[in-house]
Amino acid sequence: MSLAVLYSRALSGMDAPEVVVEVHLANGLPSFTIVGLPETEVKESKDRVRAAIQTAQFEFPARRITVNLAPADLPKEGGRYDLPIALGILAASGQLPKQKLAHYVIAGELALTGELRPIRGALAMTYQLLQDPARARAAILPQESAYEASLVEGCTIYAANSLLEVCAHLSDKAHLTNHPLVIPTENVNLPDFQEVSGQRRAKRALEIAAAGQHSLLMSGPPGTGKSMLAQRFVSILPAMTTQEALESAAILSLTGQFPASQWKKRPFRAPHHTASAVALVGGGSVPRPGEISLAHHGVLFLDELPEFDRKVLEVLREPLENGSITISRAARQATFPAQFQLIAAMNPCPCGYYGHYNQRCRCTPEQILRYKHKLSGPLLDRIDMNIEVPALKPEELSQQQPSESSADMRARVQSARERQLERQHKPNAMLGPLEITTTCQLGEQASQLLQTAMHKFSLSARSYHRILKVARTIADLADVPEISETHIAEALQYRRHDY
Template structure:
């Protein structure tokens, strides 16, 4: 047989389109050509494949070898095509059986010794291979990661020889299982709210944000605990569901191997304020996910918010509303999910001590206005809860009792989330304006109060809807079916700070 067909997958954002790897052997001067829009990494696979085949104990055909990666107009990158190319050559030369090749899809980078190295995007590829009704053969490390989805039939292999033995029926590969080692980060202890002394308003705001999935902005002098509070938010968020875990892991699998993490904890991303817009939303000639996508189903914490470039902050406006980011480049487009919970912290002025009881502020009104104007009105309008985190006195720090632990707060958060999912199937922060009319359940007195406050405070329609969402969360935390006046007043109070 001089022609063989092997299935694999490319990567285009979260999508993994099918690639047919065709290997043809013809008479003539020995040559090895790869066609089908391969990039440099794929072209270099010729040397890796030749050495891996020889070191695995097979004969490398002394013929004119042509490998076609179809479709020809789809760019192919990375070393994931090493394994399917090698198998195509071995099948075309009759060294392995081609009978069962079409039942599988293959991906893996080959070492010169014939060993398999892990590749990025394995979970996204295996998931789409499952939808096509085929099992996936991957390097052992990738197969264990893909096995987090129970419906995926993935087989792990350590070498090209092991895959060849499986196809020849000599020694079948074992189906991969998700192991404890794969979830090594799951047991990592999260920071506890017990460490936070005082700051009762900030703790309440953090609980509201966790219960309803709301965005949060904390403003206060340096050292008052803003970053400390933000780092403890993941500890009071409900654990990832199985569907959410697959989404998070699929995004992480797109990262380079040394950056991949496989814990079950919700993502917590905290980019430095010097980060570019591309680092935040993603980009590159082959668009990769940015911080907002890596924070999907978790927390994106922006410390020192006004120190970020204003143009960088403005790119957050659309994802905060839509929950996804569309990246368009000249040759490629990609869509990544970005349903993150924004938590931000900032000082009240450039020196940081405006309103501090002991340290005077030396900033002029103009410098304070210029400092705060770095955060645009439209971005602030998309933040649900805004609080002040005041400086604590020495007596408060020394005498204050330890705060309530995260486990106790988590119980209330989970109870509130359970009410939301039973009622509407999603968190309150994800409610659409059309949903609020029937779901908010505002009492007559509360509705009249809200109408008065909207007129007096000149609130926008977006602010109105966000107040309703926060009010609904406050009612859920109290176990009330109806939103009352007290819930409206609290929700409006959390926006007055703007």
């Protein structure tokens, strides 16, 4: 029977659904047809497959070739089906044995020479294989993609450089080897907080934000070190767990932006303020992850926050609250995780020098108010902490007192995060309302202070909960089991009331 059946995987959001590649040869005028909702890239594979088979010294059958990519209602895109289609043609024409085809998941793009090129989403594909033990198979992938996919522990990955190597493996004439990738897991060569002079209060706020995974907005004149502080924030974050590293790498793999050297390093994304809403949250006719998902388990840094389009910033409200984003299009829907830590920076006014110790602000009160109103109240209410980064005087800059290193700050952050995981199995910023009730209990004086602040500053219920979570983090950094009046007072300092 001139029929061969192989298995591959598609990409649909974060999922990698199984695709059955069926190749049938029939008598009749020579033709090559691909069905099963193929996109343009898949349709173009006909010419790549024909040239690769002929270059590898196989015979391309002059028959009626029909390739079905099932299920038929799942759109297929990319060059990942080149290799399974070529192998299916060779198996259906009797040039390759069929017995071992069902044991593998195969994906790879073919060059005209028969060489294999890397594919997008290899790690996401093998990560999905691990979640689907009922259909567990070994994977055959291009060499560069196999390095990335081998990070998923428990999956058997075979790396190949060409169509000939895969054919030799399936014919038992030679065997592909499984080479798990071994790479360092420690963050190296990161910018250090020791390079930042002064700004102790800002460093303290960043340490609290890192310990509890809180979002933070820094405000201050130009040149005070806001961007410099943000770029060093990753160096004090706790080490990633293997599960976090896999989730983060799988999303980056979907866009082809994951180098293996970044394994277990928290992503730091800093889009320009001209970025669109689609670039930030994701989208497209084929939904792709945006910056908030690419920053999953890492940091999203938005510099010059008011310069972003207001509509662009408003799309951050739901992901900040839910930790995920659902992109809906006419024909497709995809949900991407987005547990990012927002760090933002802004100037206090359009000219930037409002409140500067020796620079005169040229803005009118109306201009300052209009500038601040570019940020909506609901968005600011979702940011846990606000901090001013003042301009340093020359005498403060000239002081040669050594600043604290990132290593020392990270040690305290790691200890505080471990206390949170031991107590509630999640960072304080992710606590729900019921969990806050049991975890953030206050004494009489601390409760009275918070109630007074609520009335005086007209704080919302969301602000109330976020103050409690920040206070809980401050107590964890101090290794104190109960939240005291001092912790509440410090947490209240990080809520801005002048907007």
